Amino acid sequence: xxxxxxxxxxxxxxxxMAFIAPWIIGFFLFALRPMIYALYLxxxxxxxxxxxxxxxxxGWDNYKYAFDTDPHFVEMLLRYLRxxxxxxxxxxxFSLIIAMLINQKIQFRGTFRTIFFLPVIITSGPVINExxxxxxxxxxxxxxxxxxxxxKESLTPAVADPIMYLFKQIIMVLWFSGVxxxxxxxxxxxxxxxxxxxxxxxGASPWEAFWxxxxxxxxxxxxxxxxxxxxxxxxxxxxxxxxxxxxxxxDTLTGFGYATAIAWIYxxxxxxxxxxxxxxLNSRNS
Amino acid sequence: xxxxxxxxxxxxxHPSQMKFYAxxxxxxxxxxxxxxxxxxxxxxxxxxxxxxxxxxxxxxxTFENFEDLIRFAGDSGIPFSRFLFNSLIVTVSVMFLSVxxxxxxxxxxxxxxxxxxxxxxxxxxxxxxxxxxAVQIPRFLVMDESGLMNxxxxxxxxxxxxxxxxxxxxxxxxxVPDELKEAAVMxxxxxxxxxRKVILPVIKPALATVAILAxxxxxxxIETSSYxxxxxxxxxxxxxxxxxxxQTGNTVAGQGMAAAASLIMFIPNLVIFIFLQxxxxxxxxxxxxx
Numbered sequence: 001x002x003x004x005x006x007x008x009x010x011x012x013x014x015x016x017m018a019f020i021a022p023w024i025i026g027f028f029l030f031a032l033r034p035m036i037y038a039l040y041l042x043x044x045x046x047x048x049x050x051x052x053x054x055x056x057x058x059g060w061d062n063y064k065y066a067f068d069t070d071p072h073f074v075e076m077l078l079r080y081l082r083x084x085x086x087x088x089x090x091x092x093x094f095s096l097i098i099a100m101l102i103n104q105k106i107q108f109r110g111t112f113r114t115i116f117f118l119p120v121i122i123t124s125g126p127v128i129n130e131x132x133x134x135x136x137x138x139x140x141x142x143x144x145x146x147x148x149x150x151x152k153e154s155l156t157p158a159v160a161d162p163i164m165y166l167f168k169q170i171i172m173v174l175w176f177s178g179v180x181x182x183x184x185x186x187x188x189x190x191x192x193x194x195x196x197x198x199x200x201x202x203g204a205s206p207w208e209a210f211w212x213x214x215x216x217x218x219x220x221x222x223x224x225x226x227x228x229x230x231x232x233x234x235x236x237x238x239x240x241x242x243x244x245x246x247x248x249x250x251d252t253l254t255g256f257g258y259a260t261a262i263a264w265i266y267x268x269x270x271x272x273x274x275x276x277x278x279x280x281l282n283s284r285n286s
Numbered sequence: 287x288x289x290x291x292x293x294x295x296x297x298x299x300h301p302s303q304m305k306f307y308a309x310x311x312x313x314x315x316x317x318x319x320x321x322x323x324x325x326x327x328x329x330x331x332x333x334x335x336x337x338x339x340x341x342x343x344x345x346x347x348t349f350e351n352f353e354d355l356i357r358f359a360g361d362s363g364i365p366f367s368r369f370l371f372n373s374l375i376v377t378v379s380v381m382f383l384s385v386x387x388x389x390x391x392x393x394x395x396x397x398x399x400x401x402x403x404x405x406x407x408x409x410x411x412x413x414x415x416x417x418x419x420a421v422q423i424p425r426f427l428v429m430d431e432s433g434l435m436n437x438x439x440x441x442x443x444x445x446x447x448x449x450x451x452x453x454x455x456x457x458x459x460x461x462v463p464d465e466l467k468e469a470a471v472m473x474x475x476x477x478x479x480x481x482r483k484v485i486l487p488v489i490k491p492a493l494a495t496v497a498i499l500a501x502x503x504x505x506x507x508i509e510t511s512s513y514x515x516x517x518x519x520x521x522x523x524x525x526x527x528x529x530x531x532x533q534t535g536n537t538v539a540g541q542g543m544a545a546a547a548s549l550i551m552f553i554p555n556l557v558i559f560i561f562l563q564x565x566x567x568x569x570x571x572x573x574x575x576x
Contacts, residue, residue: 012399013401019380019393019478020394023387023390027449030425030444031449032409033428034421034424034425034428035413035420038423038424041424053423095508097558101306101309101310107305114563114564118559122320154450161508169572182491183457190461223553227411227453228450231414231450235415235416235418247310252496259420263416267415267416267420
């Protein structure tokens with residue numbers, strides 16, 4: 001068969017496939033296949049018995065239950081959407097500011113970089129667990145400080161609420177921004193410094209240089225960071241909805257089938273949020 | 287900017303730097319708080335552990351929590367070193383394999399031309415969004431069918447697929463200019479040589495970041511020990527610590543032990559972080575990415 005001759009193109013494709021094969025195998029076995037099986041289970045009533053797992057087909061019942069009967073799910077989903085609309089831009093903006101600050105020529109720059117990369121080890125595992133259970137992730141009784149009372153009284157609720165929200169969340173925002181800062185920092189270091197000199201000679205202020213030079217060049221990374229932040233915050237193990245999924249998994253009333261159903265609804269939600277954000281960012285890009 | 291080697295700190299202080307400090311120092315302090323908290327928490331005597339509102343600093347530090355933990359650990363039939371050995375094998379294998387697999391796959395997706403590569407990356411991004419919890423039972427079935435239960439592989443294999451690792455690696459490799467690869471190919475290098483000699487040195491920050499993330503995922507993992515391994519002597523330290531603490535439940539001593547256990551479990555995290563982060567931060571300045 002002539003078509004099996006090893007043309008250069010074909011050889012390249014083969015090498016490429018060889019490089020990617022270990023990943024594909026692992027991915028299909030331990031990620032994609034279980035995901036599809038979870039979709040199948042979401043249409044079943046699942047009972048875990050000592051003899052094995054029993055399933056009964058129930059159609060869309062699990063999904064109906066989520067929207068019609070479950071007292072908390074819809075409310076949580078709405079809260080999730082609101083949080084995503086507010087937190088994600090805040091986290092990305094904050095990481096960009098920090099990345100630019102620690103890209104300046106200041107003393108102890110290395111130390112600062114290390115410190116701002118710390119969240120990577122804080123927000124996973126036992127540490128954050130302990131911190132959340134101790135309630136140190138929010139500033140306690142923030143409303144009672146005079147400065148914030150002033151904010152509340154002098155502004156309309158529409159303006160004051162987001163400000164209050166921001167201050168309440170500030171610690172969480174800080175802790176979710178480690179990798180994003182790193183991504184921006186790598187991008188900033190790629191920008192040729194002679195461009196800034198040229199801009200300065202042409203009379204651009206640092207402010208203008210940021211909007212006309214830095215931001216357009218970082219735009220692809222802004223999109224990357226939006227994706228990363230949305231995914232990271234959404235799949236964070238102590239996220240409300242995830243906690244709920246894990247609870248209903250072993251709840252005899254709802255069971256694993258229901259847990260997979262809400263997991264799939266949640267998954268679709270995240271995908272929609274992601275699609276909207278990337279569409280918005282890309283439309284501004286072009 | 288002139289080449290400064292690995293010295294990224296300017297040596298002199300200048301008043302113009304003041305404005306940056308004004309913002310950075312307070313924020314840096316907030317970043318440090320959790321670490322300070324977790325350290326002090328482990329040394330708190332019982333009455334301070336339950337103080338409300340919780341206090342950051344310890345007033346009368348004590349080793350009681352650690353002593354309780356050691357005494358309790360000694361009661362179990364299997365020596366502690368056995369669990370530690372299991373954890374070491376599993377952690378080291380997962381770190382190296384997952385970094386290697388995602389780096390080489392990311393290289394292929396980013397710098398080699400073949401069909402399906404865009405699709406594969408899309409699928410990976412979609413998989414990023416899926417809640418890992420929901421695949422617990424299906425994964426269990428996969429493990430059960432494959433007959434890998436009660437082996438080290440049961441700890442290692444499920445953690446190797448790290449969509450976030452591939453995602454980050456590809457973003458970094460995308461930024462490496464194609465000319466760098468082309469130059470090496472001109473000189474007669476094959477794909478693997480290009481990957482090893484050209485790409486890997488340049489993406490060290492990404493390698494280190496993914497290594498840190500992989501370490502966290504595997505070190506803190508209790509899922510594999512509780513679902514895929516029934517043999518007590520094959521379980522990991524993290525799982526063992528978890529059972530120690532949960533056995534004592536919500537008792538008063540249990541809280542102290544939990545605090546001590548989380549400090550012990552956190553120390554490797556911190557060590558790995560400090561060791562790898564210098565690679566993350568220093569290599570970007572002269573990595574050829576410019």
